[in-house]
Amino acid sequence: MESRNQANILAALIKELGTDIVTPGIDVAPRYFTGYGEAPGSRPLALGRPRSVDEVSRIMRLCHRIGVSVVPQGGMTGLAGGAVPLGGEIVLSMERCSGIEEIDAAASTVTVKAGTVLETVQEAVRAAGFELGYDLGARGSCQIGGNLATNAGGSRAIRFGVVRDQVLGLEAVLADGTIVSSLNKMLKNNTGYDWKHLLIGSEGTLGVITRAVLKLYPERPSASTCLCVAPDYQSVVALWQQVRAQLPDASSFEVMWSDFYRYVSANTPGVRAPLPAQQAFYVLIECATAVHDATTSAARLESYLGAWLEAGLVSDAVLASSLQQAQELWLIREGLAIDELPNLINYDVSLPIGLIGEFAERCEKALISRWPQVVSLFFGHLGDSNVHIGVSIAELPGEGVHAVDVVVYDVVSAMGGSVSAEHGIGTHKKPFLGYSRSPAELALMRTLKAALDPKGILNPGKVL
Amino acid sequence: MESRNQANILAALIKELGTDIVTPGIDVAPRYFTGYGEAPGSRPLALGRPRSVDEVSRIMRLCHRIGVSVVPQGGMTGLAGGAVPLGGEIVLSMERCSGIEEIDAAASTVTVKAGTVLETVQEAVRAAGFELGYDLGARGSCQIGGNLATNAGGSRAIRFGVVRDQVLGLEAVLADGTIVSSLNKMLKNNTGYDWKHLLIGSEGTLGVITRAVLKLYPERPSASTCLCVAPDYQSVVALWQQVRAQLPDASSFEVMWSDFYRYVSANTPGVRAPLPAQQAFYVLIECATAVHDATTSAARLESYLGAWLEAGLVSDAVLASSLQQAQELWLIREGLAIDELPNLINYDVSLPIGLIGEFAERCEKALISRWPQVVSLFFGHLGDSNVHIGVSIAELPGEGVHAVDVVVYDVVSAMGGSVSAEHGIGTHKKPFLGYSRSPAELALMRTLKAALDPKGILNPGKVL
Numbered sequence: 023m024e025s026r027n028q029a030n031i032l033a034a035l036i037k038e039l040g041t042d043i044v045t046p047g048i049d050v051a052p053r054y055f056t057g058y059g060e061a062p063g064s065r066p067l068a069l070g071r072p073r074s075v076d077e078v079s080r081i082m083r084l085c086h087r088i089g090v091s092v093v094p095q096g097g098m099t100g101l102a103g104g105a106v107p108l109g110g111e112i113v114l115s116m117e118r119c120s121g122i123e124e125i126d127a128a129a130s131t132v133t134v135k136a137g138t139v140l141e142t143v144q145e146a147v148r149a150a151g152f153e154l155g156y157d158l159g160a161r162g163s164c165q166i167g168g169n170l171a172t173n174a175g176g177s178r179a180i181r182f183g184v185v186r187d188q189v190l191g192l193e194a195v196l197a198d199g200t201i202v203s204s205l206n207k208m209l210k211n212n213t214g215y216d217w218k219h220l221l222i223g224s225e226g227t228l229g230v231i232t233r234a235v236l237k238l239y240p241e242r243p244s245a246s247t248c249l250c251v252a253p254d255y256q257s258v259v260a261l262w263q264q265v266r267a268q269l270p271d272a273s274s275f276e277v278m279w280s281d282f283y284r285y286v287s288a289n290t291p292g293v294r295a296p297l298p299a300q301q302a303f304y305v306l307i308e309c310a311t312a313v314h315d316a317t318t319s320a321a322r323l324e325s326y327l328g329a330w331l332e333a334g335l336v337s338d339a340v341l342a343s344s345l346q347q348a349q350e351l352w353l354i355r356e357g358l359a360i361d362e363l364p365n366l367i368n369y370d371v372s373l374p375i376g377l378i379g380e381f382a383e384r385c386e387k388a389l390i391s392r393w394p395q396v397v398s399l400f401f402g403h404l405g406d407s408n409v410h411i412g413v414s415i416a417e418l419p420g421e422g423v424h425a426v427d428v429v430v431y432d433v434v435s436a437m438g439g440s441v442s443a444e445h446g447i448g449t450h451k452k453p454f455l456g457y458s459r460s461p462a463e464l465a466l467m468r469t470l471k472a473a474l475d476p477k478g479i480l481n482p483g484k485v486l
Numbered sequence: 487m488e489s490r491n492q493a494n495i496l497a498a499l500i501k502e503l504g505t506d507i508v509t510p511g512i513d514v515a516p517r518y519f520t521g522y523g524e525a526p527g528s529r530p531l532a533l534g535r536p537r538s539v540d541e542v543s544r545i546m547r548l549c550h551r552i553g554v555s556v557v558p559q560g561g562m563t564g565l566a567g568g569a570v571p572l573g574g575e576i577v578l579s580m581e582r583c584s585g586i587e588e589i590d591a592a593a594s595t596v597t598v599k600a601g602t603v604l605e606t607v608q609e610a611v612r613a614a615g616f617e618l619g620y621d622l623g624a625r626g627s628c629q630i631g632g633n634l635a636t637n638a639g640g641s642r643a644i645r646f647g648v649v650r651d652q653v654l655g656l657e658a659v660l661a662d663g664t665i666v667s668s669l670n671k672m673l674k675n676n677t678g679y680d681w682k683h684l685l686i687g688s689e690g691t692l693g694v695i696t697r698a699v700l701k702l703y704p705e706r707p708s709a710s711t712c713l714c715v716a717p718d719y720q721s722v723v724a725l726w727q728q729v730r731a732q733l734p735d736a737s738s739f740e741v742m743w744s745d746f747y748r749y750v751s752a753n754t755p756g757v758r759a760p761l762p763a764q765q766a767f768y769v770l771i772e773c774a775t776a777v778h779d780a781t782t783s784a785a786r787l788e789s790y791l792g793a794w795l796e797a798g799l800v801s802d803a804v805l806a807s808s809l810q811q812a813q814e815l816w817l818i819r820e821g822l823a824i825d826e827l828p829n830l831i832n833y834d835v836s837l838p839i840g841l842i843g844e845f846a847e848r849c850e851k852a853l854i855s856r857w858p859q860v861v862s863l864f865f866g867h868l869g870d871s872n873v874h875i876g877v878s879i880a881e882l883p884g885e886g887v888h889a890v891d892v893v894v895y896d897v898v899s900a901m902g903g904s905v906s907a908e909h910g911i912g913t914h915k916k917p918f919l920g921y922s923r924s925p926a927e928l929a930l931m932r933t934l935k936a937a938l939d940p941k942g943i944l945n946p947g948k949v950l
Contacts, residue, residue, distance in 0.1 A: 128723045128840025129871070130730070175674050184674060187651060202926045208836040209870035210639050210648060210907040212687055213915075213922040214949055215931045219683030223676055240731035259592045266594070267704035267776040270734040312731040318786070372672040376592025406673035407593070443674040451677075458677040462666045466938075467679045473937030485678055 028110070031090050032068055035112070038084050043077060045069040054115060055107050058099045058160070063106035066093070066113040073118045075193065075201060075232040082230065083199030085112060091479045094226035096168025097139065099160035101368075102448030104172065104225040108483050116167045119232060125150045129207040130238040131190060136167025136231045143236075152238035155182030159356070167231045173223030175444035180266075180405035181273035181310075182239065184444075185222070191235030192218035196228075197475040205235050220470065225446050226481040228474045242271070242310040246320040247348035248327055249296055251338040252303040255379025261335050262375065262405060265307060268326050271319055274308040275405030276355050279382060282399035282412070289359040293350055296340045305336075305404075306355050308348075360399055363414035367423055369430055372407045373439035382409070385433045389413065392429060408443040424453075431457045447485045455485070492574070495554050496532050499576070502548050507541060509533040518579060519571050522563045522624070527570035530557065530577040537582045539657065539665055539696040546694065547663030549576060555943045558690035560632025561603065563624035565832075566912025568636065568689040572947050580631050583696060589614045593671040594702040595654060600631025600695050607700075616702035619646030623820070631695045637687030639908035644730075644869035645737035646703065648908075649686070655699030656682035660692075661939040669699050684934065689910050690945040692938045706735070706774040710784040711812035712791055713760055715802040716767040719843025725799050726839065726869060729771060732790050735783055738772040739869030740819050743846060746863035746876070753823040757814055760804045769800075769868075770819050772812075824863055827878035831887055833894055836871045837903035846873070849897045853877065856893060872907040888917075895921045911949045919949070 035044045050069045056062040067090070072078045085092050091111040098105055107113055116137035123133040125147060132147055132154075141161040144154055156176045158164055164174075170192070174185045182188070191206035204218065221229045252258045258277055265272050278286075283304045287295035297304065311319040323341070330336040342348035360366060373381050382400045389396045393415045402409035413426055431441050435457040442451050442458070456464060467486055471478075499508045514533045520526040531554070536542045549556050555575040562569055571577055580601035587597040589611060596611050596618075605625040608618055620640045622628055628638075634656070638649045646652065655670035668682065685693045716722045722741055729736050742750075747768045751759035761768065775783040787805070794800040806812035824830060837845050846864045853860045857879045866873035877890055895905050899921035906915050906922070920928060931950055935942075 126838060126840060127727070129838040130727075131838075173676050173680075175676075179673055183647075183651070186680070187647070196930070200926050200929070202930050203924060204927060206904070207838040207871070207902075208904055208907065209643055210836045210867070210872045211904040211922070212637050212639075212906045212908060212910045213904050214911060214919055214927070215692070215934055216637075216650070216683060216687050217927065217930050217934070219680060220934075223680050228679070240727070263591070263594075263704070270775065311734065318782075322782075372674045374590060374593040374595075374671040376590060403674070407671070408674045438671075440670070440672055440675040440677050442676045443672065444676060446676045447678060455678055458675070460667060462664050463668060463678070463681065465664070466660070466666050466681050469937050470679055470681065470684075470934075473933050 028067055031088060034084065034088060035068055035070070038080060039070070039077065043071055043073070045071070050113070053098065054095065054113050056098065057103055057106045058101065064109035066107040066111050069113045069115060071115050071118050075119065075195065078114070078119065078195045078230055078232055079199045079201050081112070081114060082195050082197060085479055086198045086477060089477055089479065091482050093481050094171065094230045096137070096165035096171065097160065097163040099164045100168060100172050100446060100448060102442070102446045102450045104446055104448030104481070104484050105168065106449070108449070114230060116165060122146050125152070125238070126207060131207045131235050132238055133191070133205060133233065133235050134166050135233050136165065138166050140164050140166060140169060147238055148241060151241050153241045155188040155237055155239055156185055166234060170222050170231050170234055171224065171226050172446040175403070175406070175408065177276060177403050178273045179403060180275055186219065188236045189218060189222060189234055190237060192221060192231065193233035194221050194229040194231045197477065197480050205233065207235055223446070225448060225485050227471060227485050228480065240312055242312055244319070245308055245310040245348060246323045247306065247308045247342040247351055248323060249340050249351050250305045250307065250327070250330065250336040251297055251301040252305055252335065253337050254302055257335050258303050258305060258379070258404065259376060261305060261330060264326070264330065264335065269309050269323065271309045271311045272307060273310050274306065276306040277402060277404035278304040278355060279400035282357060282401045283354065285399060286354050286357045286359045289362065290353060293353055296351065297338055301338065306351055355401065357401060360412040363397060363412065364416045365414055365418050365420070367413045367426055369411040369413065370443050370445045371409060371411070371434045371439055371441060372443035373409065373434065373437055375404065375407050377437050378404065378407070378409050381433060381437055381439065385411065385430055388429050388433055389426070393418065427454065449484060452485065492531055495552060498548065498552060499532055499534070502544060503534065503541065507535055507537070509535070514577070517562065518559065518577050520562065521567055521570045522565065524570070528573035530571040530575050533577045533579060535579050535582050539583065539659065542578070542583065542659045542694055542696055543663045543665050545576070545578060546659050546661060549943055550662045550941060553941055553943065555946050557945050558635065558694045560601070560629035560635065561624065561627040563628045564632060564636050564910060564912060566906070566910045566914045568910055568912030568945070568948050569632065570913070572913070578694060580629060586610050589616070589702070590671060595671045595699050596702055597655070597669060597697065597699050598630050599697050600629065602630050604628050604630060604633060611702055612705060615705050617705045619652040619701055619703055620649055630698060634686050634695050634698055635688065635690050636910045639867070639870070639872065641740060641867050642737045643867060644739055650683065652700045653682060653686055653698055654701060656685060656695065657697035658685050658693040658695050661941065661944050669697065671699055687910070689912060689949050691935060691949050692944065704776055706776055708783070709772055709774040709812060710787045711770065711772045711806040711815055712787060713804050713815050714769045714771065714791070714794070714800040715761055715765040716769055716799065717801050718766055721799050722767050722769060722843070722868065723840060725769060725794060728790070728794065728799065733773050733787065735773045735775045736771060737774050738770065740770040741866060741868035742768040742819060743864035746821060746865045747818065749863060750818050750821045750823045753826065754817060757817055760815065761802055765802065770815055819865065821865060824876040827861060827876065828880045829878055829882050829884070831877045831890055833875040833877065834907050834909045835873060835875070835894070835898045835903055835905060836907035837873065837898065837901055839868065839871050841901050842868065842871070842873055845897060845901050845903065849875065849894055852893050852897055853890070857882065891918065898922070913948060916949065
């Protein structure tokens, strides 16, 4: 019965859209149901690869009518399971709705289709003398639509904000196939409800993002990068205040705790620790500026660095004197070496900046009291209150992850933090949404979901 | 029957909340039903002045149960009629829900109750070494809740964004009295739908904003201000691109068309035109910076000014050499003198920056062809695509305003602009919402309204 029903659905989809657009589940390649770095999810009933917003609309209209669930999908790099099918859905890959439609230099905007790979957009806008307000490690495979649907973050947020802040205009297809479009290019536009913000960050549960207008910034090809040692967390916060006041072109303020720095600088091939290990905090600061002001910018950073050293905010520092040196500093911060740790679990949380030092202490203590052999490494985009934690417990089997989650998120919740700073909820953090949101908020979210997707066909089982 | 029903409602309100909180309509002072600069609206059935979010909730719960409409109200400076009662509603003034709860220096946030006057917040955060990301002419009477409910703009948006961009956390009371609260202090927080953005800019039609957490920025007590002449609109746009690339601390880029500049500089008491009139465009640029960098900032502006003159982008310029001179430049831009024009109608629209020059030409032409004696003066926050127009037609009686609206908004709509950049829709622009939003968008807005306020008691007759 079940399978006959599924066969009927597949036949209806193929009849409506043809075999070029619809691939039966049996023939779908694993990449369409496997998140980055994860085991494959469930094979979908079918894969839809529309070439236009109208085809997206036709797929949604049909699925809405016959009551089939749809999983909108970008580059599968979201890290929260949000784009992985759970079984029986249609995967709606946006990869063919791709391409840059317009770069408007005067408005400083780019209009882009949702399936375009981030790096493609970055290259195109750079050729026009601009850059985007965000950058992500997954730039080579993530797609604009996915970036928006998950409200991605990255390490430039202190300067330009998160992805949400980059979006001026949006087009999306709602659950019933309705196309809503506001390809607005204006910073100011107060004409009714700003519905785009509801779709941004909703992880494909309220609509399928099909196009967007993003802000552009003048290209800043020249960056000055330094690494400082701060003697305690209070100094880290004081340094952050100084940076905000003194360096209007600062775009990164990244912090590494001692253990993280020691581990990564000792275990990253080709990298030697630029500053001695065993200090309390390491802060990576980057200022990026338009080329004609590069000398001023570098000189300004150097002069402030001197002042911070003198004031004791910073006890040691190194200023990158070449692009290569800067890249080495970033290589440490990126910390890919920690991926080698056994049973690594990555956390992505945020807390009010003043509390993060205490949070790290409490969190580590809670982990050690339960798992004395735990390795917990703290680092993150501190300027935007975002801290990542790599937790490795050698003796912990895979099914023990939930217990570690509970310990970490208990501390996050007790201190008023967020269980997901950048990556979203998807399925991975769904059990913990209530750690950061009140029952009234969850009820409001459910009201919005029911209003926009009354049949519950858009990415069911995700977020809520 | 009607009046007996009204008496019952009033009695129920007073029974629930007491006469300290509820004032019968007959005793309500006109300022609670009169918008700034406008004739009085309709006297409300009653005025509610709650002292806490719980009292707001109790008022809403009661009104929801008995089906009475509520008009949330801040400082009444919104200019779109959004907070003015239309007849038979309860006015819910937030003026007693006032006060600053916390300035968190490390997180760089201020937590504030909705009824707090903007200037009060500005003074408090300045005393702590910070400033807000926005400023408005109405600072002495407008309230934070109203600023958020209307997503106010102002003249710093090119640096910090609009009011929406300042909000990290929000608390609100929904139509049925439910309190939803997320007093988040983190820049990154991706835990489910970001419902606060739905309330921001919804003009009190989806909920009553009661508290907010706003971003703070390091105080920039020192500003450098200059006024330039640009020979044509193309040069204005090119100059804007230069400013964006070269001056990371630029916070204003304001443009005045020739007629505006000539009229205002000739008719503002105590002001003498700092540059000759009859040039094409006048651009006011302001950079503001932390005090320790003031010399660098002023020197940088001066040096770039020289380069722009040399490149012909700018044909004449004056750099304010004192605070008083800077204030005089701003006095011209603020253009209060145009309020003296007979039958003045003010417009607040936005268009993609590259099109605004052509827009002004087409708009003026359309007005002249209908009213040959029209005076139309263009000026605005050009860096954020916002242009204001003062239109004066001496022979036009008050009821002719709609005809002028149609002419202006026809051009806005044809060029893909917004009929409301900063001020919102309220009642004044309600007939024109469809000029900037598609039927599908309007339907989506109605779906959201119905979901959050199924009885339609929140600010009925506004926006939609």
